[in-house]
Amino acid sequence: MSAKKLKYGNPTLFNTMMQPHFCPGCHYGSIVRALAEALEETGVVGDTVLVTGIGCSMVSAHYIKNLEGLVALHGRAPAVATGLKRALGKDKLVITMQGDGDLSAIGMGEIIAAVNRFEKLTTIFLNNANFGTTGGQAAPTSLAGQVTPTTPQGKDVETWGFPIHMAELLTNFKSVVYSFRGAMNTHKNYNRTKKALVTAIEKQKANMGYSFVEILSACPPGHHVKAQDSLKLVEKLIEEFPLGEFKNTGRPV
């Protein structure tokens, strides 16, 4: 890659007044930045509300200028987003940003019901294979054998089950018009994921259906490893959770 193609500095929408609070090596900062860029590219900022879940993603709305936000209760963001979207109408965009504990554990009912109700929402699902905020406990997304505070002998699939594949699962719903899984571990993956965010936003803008972007993320303190080893875990995550586009369709009705 030629040097002049590299972009340095912050997207214009980035709120530089907000002190970064993400841990060193965490990918959430990059994800928020990618979202800021995608919002700018699609020209929807100012008409968008970000509903965040409980977890490290909850302060994300503070980082983006001209973005209204609401921090929902744990797992309930899709229900809150439904209420907001119904109140604001189809000209306004409502995006939820939820971690894997928030969405795939406590909030499974809300995401499935919102999707099945044919809500025109966008969900960004941050999958770092653990409950990062509470100290790295095993999540439904944790890998088989993954050592966490609640699986000290390694996650035993006999009693914990297998990692849940949300991006694939949601493709089964007619109302889902876009489902993608990306990562933030390489420059290429960053760019692909950002493009996916743009597509997901465009889908909602066109009032087509539910769009879903899962993003694999490092979490050094949650994984209880150094930043570079957390990156290695992301590579292992990619083996379990293939990257790419699982669904990209037009309006189902």
Next chain:
Amino acid sequence: MSAQKILCTGNDAIGHGAIAAGCRFFCGYPITPQNEIPAFFAAELPKVGGIFVQTESEISSINMLLGYVAAGLRGITTTSSPGFSLMQEGISGIHAMQLPAVVVNVQRGGPGSGSIATAQTDYNFAVKSAGHGGMKSIVLAPASVQECHDLTQLAFHLADKYRILVVVLSDAIIGQSAELIELKTFEFPETPKKTWAIRGSAEKKGIRLVLDSFMPFNYTSYFPMIKKKTDVIEAGEVRFEQRHVEDAELLVISWGSTARIAMEAINGARAEGIKAGLFRPITLYPFPRQAMRDAAKNAKKVLVVEDNQGQMLYDVEWALCGCAPISFLGIDKRDQAGGMGLLYPKPVLEEMRRLMS
């Protein structure tokens, strides 16, 4: 003010009241004995450009309502006791963000799944807490179909006036009874502008509003601010009804549908020469403490009647500070042992006779 008389149930009256108040959003999950309310909204809201959503659970209902009212519009959810349990976390969240919302609990009996028939067993639950965190909702207790209609309108006004969650605490017997009511749209004073509302509007620039259920406050300023608000509510929003209290030697204190039963017994007692009167709190929070004490000033005895095991009883004891001996008559005096039983005027009248003999 337009007035039209119709025959309808308490559940339908809540719907009429909400639409008259400008509510254009309903979300809820089916549960007996309030199923007429969602059916009403599903039929009526589309006619006025409103939105009806049947949710996957009461947990979702309360959070969807949170999202809707965060946009500064009037919305409602209704449920019955077990569903009200499921809503508690969301109710706490609505209080944390100080959002105006109206939640109706058409009570059914007992703990667990309970019965599907009437009871007043959610008094403590509705009045004493609003989920975790020690917040208080305004609680309105209708005793008639007309009041279901009127208090629902009041609930929306109070919610907007104070940025607070208001509970309308009905029950199966009022919800399912039909009475002739007058449909009217109340004119309330203007409420504060909703500058806090999320509009998704491009006109707002810069660092914008984030409504937060998580530590949006620092405790040393947040709780005094809430206290200031509840002080105003406690001073200015107390509502109650009293009948024959001027010369009452026996003051009967009762709320909701049971107050109607108690009133029947009081009429019987008056015919027998027993000087009995009724005091009925309409706002369970704020509790009409001083008014109740004034009403009991000349009473020799006080009888609390509730269709539960004695819940408001403790608030009456607190309000009256031992100024008169207090007796209680409750759920164990129903005509049937099972969940379908009812409190009738007869055992109340017998207890009044016994107390005054």
